[in-house]
Amino acid sequence: MRFKRLDQARPFVTLAIIAAAWLIVPTVVKTFARASFFELTAPVAVAASRARDLQEYWGLRLHSEHELIEAGRDLARLTASYEFGVQQNSELRAEITRLESLLRLPSLPAYRYEHARVARRDFSGWWQRIVIRKGRNFGISVGAPVVFTGGVVGRVTEVHATTAVVELISSPNVRLAGAIEGDSRTVSFQGGINPTFGPPMGVVESLPLDVIVTPNAPKRLVTSAYGGVFPPGLTLGLVTRASGGSEGLFQTGDVKLDERLGSLTEVTVLVPVNKE
Amino acid sequence: MRRTLVLFATLLLLWALVSQLNDALAPLRVHVFAGGLFVVFAALTQPRRPGLAATLLAGLVCDAHAPVMFGLHLLLFAAAHALLFHVRERVAREDAISITVVALLTNLALFLLLSFTQIHTSPAPASAWPRLIADLAASQLLLALVTPWFAALQARALGVARVPRFDLA
Numbered sequence: 001m002r003f004k005r006l007d008q009a010r011p012f013v014t015l016a017i018i019a020a021a022w023l024i025v026p027t028v029v030k031t032f033a034r035a036s037f038f039e040l041t042a043p044v045a046v047a048a049s050r051a052r053d054l055q056e057y058w059g060l061r062l063h064s065e066h067e068l069i070e071a072g073r074d075l076a077r078l079t080a081s082y083e084f085g086v087q088q089n090s091e092l093r094a095e096i097t098r099l100e101s102l103l104r105l106p107s108l109p110a111y112r113y114e115h116a117r118v119a120r121r122d123f124s125g126w127w128q129r130i131v132i133r134k135g136r137n138f139g140i141s142v143g144a145p146v147v148f149t150g151g152v153v154g155r156v157t158e159v160h161a162t163t164a165v166v167e168l169i170s171s172p173n174v175r176l177a178g179a180i181e182g183d184s185r186t187v188s189f190q191g192g193i194n195p196t197f198g199p200p201m202g203v204v205e206s207l208p209l210d211v212i213v214t215p216n217a218p219k220r221l222v223t224s225a226y227g228g229v230f231p232p233g234l235t236l237g238l239v240t241r242a243s244g245g246s247e248g249l250f251q252t253g254d255v256k257l258d259e260r261l262g263s264l265t266e267v268t269v270l271v272p273v274n275k276e
Numbered sequence: 277m278r279r280t281l282v283l284f285a286t287l288l289l290l291w292a293l294v295s296q297l298n299d300a301l302a303p304l305r306v307h308v309f310a311g312g313l314f315v316v317f318a319a320l321t322q323p324r325r326p327g328l329a330a331t332l333l334a335g336l337v338c339d340a341h342a343p344v345m346f347g348l349h350l351l352l353f354a355a356a357h358a359l360l361f362h363v364r365e366r367v368a369r370e371d372a373i374s375i376t377v378v379a380l381l382t383n384l385a386l387f388l389l390l391s392f393t394q395i396h397t398s399p400a401p402a403s404a405w406p407r408l409i410a411d412l413a414a415s416q417l418l419l420a421l422v423t424p425w426f427a428a429l430q431a432r433a434l435g436v437a438r439v440p441r442f443d444l445a
Contacts, residue, residue, distance in 0.1 A: 030346045033346070035340075124411065125407040172398045192398045192399045203399040262302045263303040
């Protein structure tokens with residue numbers, strides 16, 4: 001009888017032993033195990049991503065020459081307008097450099113742009129992350145900002161041999177310093193509300209009381225100059241609602257993020273360049 | 277050892293398929309969680325040690341791809357395995373419907389436990405629940421559809437590797 005009871009309890013004894021053993025395993029072993037299991041499975045996501053690229057390539061090959069000519073014409077127009085922007089940009093950069101030396105200001109951080117394809121997207125209700133197909137092999141570092149045409153994507157949280165993990169701004173684990181466009185006062189942004197079939201949302205806190213926002217007159221939230229790794233002025237989202245906070249000194253509000261965050265296929269990592 | 281490796285290979289395949297499905301569903305903001313499937317077959321039909329080992333390895337794979345404390349999936353899967361192993365004599369283990377029901381209940385429990393460990397990071401926990409419930413509904417629907425197939429796949433994989441399919445001891 002006692003033997004039978006012991007036999008029945010064996011799965012729970014094993015569970016207790018596993019839990020106890022896991023608690024005393026050193027952190028370095030856990031870190032090594034996490035990296036090993038990630039690297040073991042990374043080729044799966046990368047291979048699937050490359051297969052999708054190939055599928056897209058063969059899909060594009062089916063387009064007619066006429067469509068290609070039209071696309072080339074549109075691209076030439078776009079390039080012409082961008083070239084004009086580049087000329088203006090270089091003039092403004094020269095002006096900034098002149099003012100920095102005149103006023104003896106510290107230089108703004110410089111970045112190298114590393115474009116990367118998205119290998120896998122993981123958008124659960126708990127977290128939102130993407131895996132990109134560039135890692136240590138392209139000098140990507142932990143904490144590097146990631147952007148796309150619509151603004152900020154997020155920041156790099158893990159770097160592996162040939163891949164990196166980016167935590168998206170819609171993820172509740174991401175907190176950033178932001179500012180309302182045209183206003184220098186810093187506000188706090190946090191991702192986290194991601195309704196099914198709806199656009200990703202975030203929350204803004206410490207919004208000054210004199211900032212009036214309505215759904216019909218939303219305000220653009222951009223990265224702040226005091227936002228750590230992010231260059232100032234990059235779009236985070238649109239503040240669509242603001243209401244008084246519990247203490248009455250500041251407002252809290254909702255931030256509507258770019259819907260394209262869920263369907264990203266290519267992003268740009270801003271790799272900090274050490275000037276020294 | 278061979279049994280563990282075969283079971284782990286099928287679980288790795290499951291992880292790959294679910295992650296690709298989640299990648300495809302990302303634009304719709306729908307996410308499926310198949311934690312129950314990682315545990316059920318091994319716990320109900322396999323000997324304790326190789327079944328548990330395969331489940332724990334699958335838990336580590338899930339942990340490596342999630343921003344959670346490393347070992348959370350491992351411990352949750354181990355607890356589910358222990359509980360299912362304890363009650364498996366009372367389950368019709370060769371019946372696809374029984375396995376599916378057990379997988380659904382296990383998945384529900386694992387999803388809720390994982391949600392309770394992660395909900396504190398949300399700026400508005402109450403607002404996060406509608407999304408989590410929608411994800412749970414999608415996950416349960418997926419599991420109801422694929423559990424019989426996946427159990428058959430695991431049994432077939434063991435057969436191909438010339439490992440006895442069931443632990444009838």
